[in-house]
Amino acid sequence: MTAAVIIAIASYHITIAHRHRPSPNTNLISREPRRSIMTFSRPKLILVLQLAVVLRGAYNASSLSLSSSTLFHCMPMLSRGGGMPMTRRSRISFKNPFVLNMAQDEKDYISPMRQRPRPEGGDVAYTNENILRQLRYYNNIRQVGGDDCILDVYARDPNPISAAASTTTSTTINADDEEEKQIIEKKDKVLIRYWFVGKVARCTGTVSPEQAIARQYNLLEEHACRIRPIELGRYFGTIEMCMAPGNTEIFMAQNDPCIRLQKVPRFVEGVGEVALLEVGLNLEIVTNQGVGFCIYRDEDGDGVVPA
Incomplete structure (x- = not known):
């Protein structure tokens, strides 16, 4: 009171x-x-x-x-x-x-993590939900269409290597021999390394192979940079994708001349009209102990056996 x-x-x-x-x-x-x-x-x-x-x-x-x-x-x-x-x-x-400055510095330090922007790419941005959704579509399309609707996708390594550098033995060659001349020319060729990225499924009646890959290009390129960060990481945005018939990894590893890699452009006409449920994606999984799967081809995608 x-x-x-x-x-x-x-x-x-x-x-x-x-x-x-x-x-x-x-x-x-x-x-x-x-x-x-x-x-x-x-x-x-x-x-x-x-x-x-x-x-x-x-x-x-x-x-x-x-x-x-x-x-x-x-x-x-x-x-x-x-x-x-x-x-x-x-x-x-x-x-x-002084206490106010410390509090402001701490806020500035952790705020970028709390306010991390969503990855770019729209409906094919490299996010967990988009990857799982396309994997579900891949399984559904494959159950209906079988292996005929599957494509193997490879990422082209921007750093070529010499065919002569890959050989472990050296031999004396007679230049007058026509067969040995061809061996020399083969050694002088430049080899391109292609890294396996994953498999793409498509509805064959409505979507072309080029459209199926171009529609999911952002996911493929982002994943390629993540599984091969040293070889491809710094080239994000310029990586070229190539396709091969589905389930031909063994033939590609054996350099089967009957199977060629075909380059896929980044932008394809009519790709914006392709619905996501008409295409699917099964990305390659690489563990810490794995080295990844790659093949060596020439500039045209033909198989070349290092001499």
Whole structure:
């Protein structure tokens, strides 16, 4: 009860002091503005409010240091000396600026992870839900169409290698022999390494092989860079995809001349009209112990056996 009375008295005198502040036209030199007899100065007013808090049993060491700040936030206009109004102060001025800087630095450090943008690519962005959805479509199409609707997809390594560098033996060749000349020419050819990325399924009646790969190009390219980060990672956005008949990995590894790789353009006419449920994708899985599956071909995609 006593605390409530003291707070009420203090608020009353603050109101009186605020009403009797001088007008802008008052000449402070010739005339001193009127001042309430019972107006408290700022230190006394703070002391009165602290006394009220003590009587209520809520006073502690922290309230003593923040009493001045609390007073300014609760009562914006106080009377000081000649009754001039005091400006409102911000609560943040009473805090340690070093602590504020540390908190801001910590927020800036973790905010990029919390606000990570969604991967680009739209409905074929490299996300878990898109990969699982296309895998489900792949299984559904394969159950109906069989192996005839499957395509093997390879990513072309931008760094070619020499066929002569891949040989482990050297022989003396007679240049007059026509057969040995062909061996020399074969050694001088440049080999291209193609990394296996996965398998694509399509509805053969409505989607062409080029459209099936181009529709899911972003997923294929992103996955190729992830399974071969050293060889392909820095070339994201420029990687070329090639296709081969489905389930021909063994024949490709044996350099079967009957099977050729065919380059697929990134953009194909009519690809925007292909629905995602008409195509599917089964991406290659590479473990930490695996080295990945690759084949060596020439620029045209024909099989070349290193001499």
